[in-house]
Amino acid sequence: MTEVDQTLAERLVNGEKRALARAISLVEDDDPEGWALVRELYPRTGNAFIVGFTGPPGVGKSTLMGALTKLERERDRTVAVLSIDPSSPFTRGALLGDRIRLSDHFLDPGVYIRSMATRGALGGLSEAALQAALLMDASGRDLVMLETVGVGQAEVDIIDHADTVVLVLMPGSGDSIQALKAGVMEIPDVIVVNKADHPLTDTMVREIKGVLALGPKQDWEVPIIRAESVRGEGVAELAEKLAAHREHIAAEGTLSERRRRNLMNEVLAIATFRMRRELEASVGEDPEVRELLDRVVARELDPASAATRILEARIGQ
Ligand SMILES: Nc1nc2c(ncn2[C@@H]2O[C@H](COP(=O)(O)OP(=O)(O)OP(=O)(O)O)[C@@H](O)[C@H]2O)c(=O)[nH]1
Ligand SMILES: [Mg+2]
Numbered sequence: 001m002t003e004v005d006q007t008l009a010e011r012l013v014n015g016e017k018r019a020l021a022r023a024i025s026l027v028e029d030d031d032p033e034g035w036a037l038v039r040e041l042y043p044r045t046g047n048a049f050i051v052g053f054t055g056p057p058g059v060g061k062s063t064l065m066g067a068l069t070k071l072e073r074e075r076d077r078t079v080a081v082l083s084i085d086p087s088s089p090f091t092r093g094a095l096l097g098d099r100i101r102l103s104d105h106f107l108d109p110g111v112y113i114r115s116m117a118t119r120g121a122l123g124g125l126s127e128a129a130l131q132a133a134l135l136m137d138a139s140g141r142d143l144v145m146l147e148t149v150g151v152g153q154a155e156v157d158i159i160d161h162a163d164t165v166v167l168v169l170m171p172g173s174g175d176s177i178q179a180l181k182a183g184v185m186e187i188p189d190v191i192v193v194n195k196a197d198h199p200l201t202d203t204m205v206r207e208i209k210g211v212l213a214l215g216p217k218q219d220w221e222v223p224i225i226r227a228e229s230v231r232g233e234g235v236a237e238l239a240e241k242l243a244a245h246r247e248h249i250a251a252e253g254t255l256s257e258r259r260r261r262n263l264m265n266e267v268l269a270i271a272t273f274r275m276r277r278e279l280e281a282s283v284g285e286d287p288e289v290r291e292l293l294d295r296v297v298a299r300e301l302d303p304a305s306a307a308t309r310i311l312e313a314r315i316g317q
Contacts, residue, residue, distance in 0.1 A: 002036040009040060015078065015140045017112050024114055027131040038131045041138035046259070048080075048137040048144045049246055052162030057149050059170040060194040064229040064238070065145050066104065069111055071232075071239055072143055076110075080136035083115040083147040084129050084158055112136065124273050129158040130266055157269065160262050163255060164245045166190045166238070169208075171200035181211045187222065189245050192238060196226035220248050279310065288313065 011019035026034030053061045062083065069079045105111035114136075116129055129146075136144045148159050159165060167188035169176050179185040193204050205224055212222055223241045227234025249255040282289045289310055295301040 002032040004036045004040045005033065009037060012037070012041065012135065012139050013044060015109075017109055020080070020112055020135060020139045021114070023135050024132045027135065028116065028128050030128075034131065038134055042134060045134050045137040048141050049242075050133065050137070050144045050146065050162045050164075051242060052146045052148070052159040052165045053168055054148050054159050054165065054188070055168035056170075056173050056176055059168050059173060060227075060229050061147050061149075061168045064168060064192060064194060064227060064235070065147060067229045067232045067235040068145070068238060069105060071235055073105075073108065073110055077142040078110040078140065079143045079145065080112045080139070080141040081114065081145045081147065082129065082132055082136060082158075083113075084125065085115060085117045085149060112139075112141070126158055127270055127273060130161060130270075133158065133161055157265075160265055162262075163249065163258060164189045164242055166192060166242075168192045168194055169204065170195040171198040171204045173204070174207075177204075177207050177211055180208075181214070187212070187215055187218075189220065189222065190238070190241050191222055191224045192227050192234070193224060194227045194229055194234075196228050196234065201226060219252065220245065275314070279314070282310075282314075 008019055008022060012023050023034060023037050026037065028034075053065055055061055065081055069081065072079050105113065114132065116125065116132065133144060133146060146158050146162055165186075165188045167176070167185075167190070169191065170193065176185065180187065191208055193201055193208070195201075205226065208224055212224075225234050225237050225241060227238065229235065246255070249258060283293065292301065292306045292309060296303055296306045
């Protein structure tokens with residue numbers, strides 16, 4: 001097993017930003033030391049409040065998170081932000097840093113902001129993102145915010161790691177309402193209609209209410225917050241609703257239930273990803289698999305039987 005750099009682990013646990021940055025880079029580079037660190041620090045996770053922000057591109061997720069960060073800092077709470085952008089060709093947050101207004105928080109030791117856009121050579125992006133989120137949690141941050149772009153069906157499902165999910169929309173995000181209606185997108189815990197200075201805001205809020213009313217009655221009524229994050233409007237209300245949701249799920253016992261479900265899904269997702277990768281590699285490398293496939297092509301063996309044999313051979317190992 002890879003040795004863990006004890007000083008790095010210690011510095012990370014003490015909340016040192018540079019140590020956290022270094023650790024996440026190790027994970028992102030698929031360095032075994034990164035994985036070893038997560039393995040060692042995992043028992044120290046579970047203390048941060050993890051909030052996921054999702055929604056279509058450009059609705060103001062980053063701006064909103066920046067404004068919330070400011071508020072949290074005024075309340076003396078530490079923050080880490082992880083933005084996942086699978087479509088961005090940029091790496092290491094050069095672009096994203098600007099987008100989140102990194103400059104506002106750059107010198108603050110209580111704020112750590114990171115973006116991820118690249119896939120490691122071995123692990124997938126979501127796997128690396130999960131490790132990064134765990135490291136942020138282990139570093140003692142009070143609040144960890146995860147940002148993903150997308151409307152449902154995201155390839156990256158780091159949002160599933162969140163305790164509370166915030167869907168950010170803006171007037172005119174009709175597609176998202178359709179996605180909610182069609183059940184393509186899961187009902188979030190909190191909805192923010194950002195850029196609420198827009199004249200179509202009321203229509204938008206009405207439409208969302210209409211869609212939510214169609215769903216089953218829940219104990220938690222999804223709040224719809226109007227915000228103007230560039231000016232900090234609605235951000236205090238968001239903070240309040242986030243705290244209320246957290247309290248709600250903690251009181252109901254659903255926080256631990258949610259976490260249990262999320263962690264199980266994560267383990268299965270990682271295992272599935274790895275197995276798929278291995279299987280795909282085996283097509284090129286394993287003569288037995290190739291032979292099986294050849295027999296399928298020659299119509300000697302049906303596809304399902306070939307799959308069964310491949311899996312038996314793998315799992316039996
Ligand atoms: N008018 C107005 N503009 C806003 C508001 N909030 C954000 N913006 C602007 O909207 C643009 C996009 O904001 P971002 O915060 O980068 O949006 P995002 O959702 O993080 O975007 P991606 O990460 O690219 O998906 C920026 O130019 C912001 O200044 C708002 O409340 N009102
Ligand atoms: Mg953004």
